Amino acid sequence: EIVMTQSPATLSVSPGERATLSCRASQSVGSKLAWYQQKPGQAPRLLIYGGSTRATGIPARFSASGYGTEFSLTISSLQPEDFAVYYCQQYNNWPPGQFGQGTKVEIK
Amino acid sequence: EVQLVESGGDLVQPGGSLRLSCAASGFTLRSCAMSWVRQAPRKGLEWVSTLSDSGTTTYYADSVKGRFTISRDNSKNTLYLQIDSLRAEDTATYFCARLSGGSGFDYVNDWGQGTLVTVSS
Secondary structure, three states: OOOEEEEOOEEEEOOOOOEEEEEEEOOOOOOOEEEEEEOOOOOOEEEEEOOOEEOOOOOOOEEEEEEOOEEEEEEOOOOHHHOOEEEEEEOOOOOOOOEOOOEEEEEO | OOEEEEEOOOEEOOOOOEEEEEEEEOOOHHHOOEEEEEEOOOOOEEEEEEEOOOOOOEEEOOOOOOOEEEEEEOOOOEEEEEEOOOOHHHOEEEEEEEEOOOOOOOOEEEEOOOEEEEEOO
């Protein structure tokens, strides 16, 4: 069974600064990795799929890269609405919807 | 516009049963795979189960296999999750999710708002 590991668990960043989140898979997932954002009391929202493709309506300050087992999500200049929890999810291997444990981006 | 509206969450005693529903609109359930994802209080997201677009293939997390059953009613365009032999660790908000493809090995395009299941005596 594949394991998805995100780091760090918490990232403290000031508004306007850059944030980089990491996601590692225990086995290769190719480019089949998605990123989601979740705010308190809300459902998650799709940000990125295919490792690096922004979903519809996602601002250009969100970018992602990676392939195989190492992935990253970068928020170039944090806006107040970006403080949230971010999850990666692989959809290549069993189990089909395995998530990472999440990275909380908080205001420094 | 795609909409997913979950219902059926409740306070249930350990060992009890519950059926969650997800009413879909803006698309037909036969056009894509669908999943249930849960989130325990103050915890992360956990994939629970997936139904393929054909309705013939199902997947379950080991933690729920044998106790949960995913299904759908095409005439009502509604997805279900039958939950039996409930345990305290099943306490969570359950999200209905529309996947990007039909096989089940797909990312989540759309999410419902969730329905809360609480297992407690």
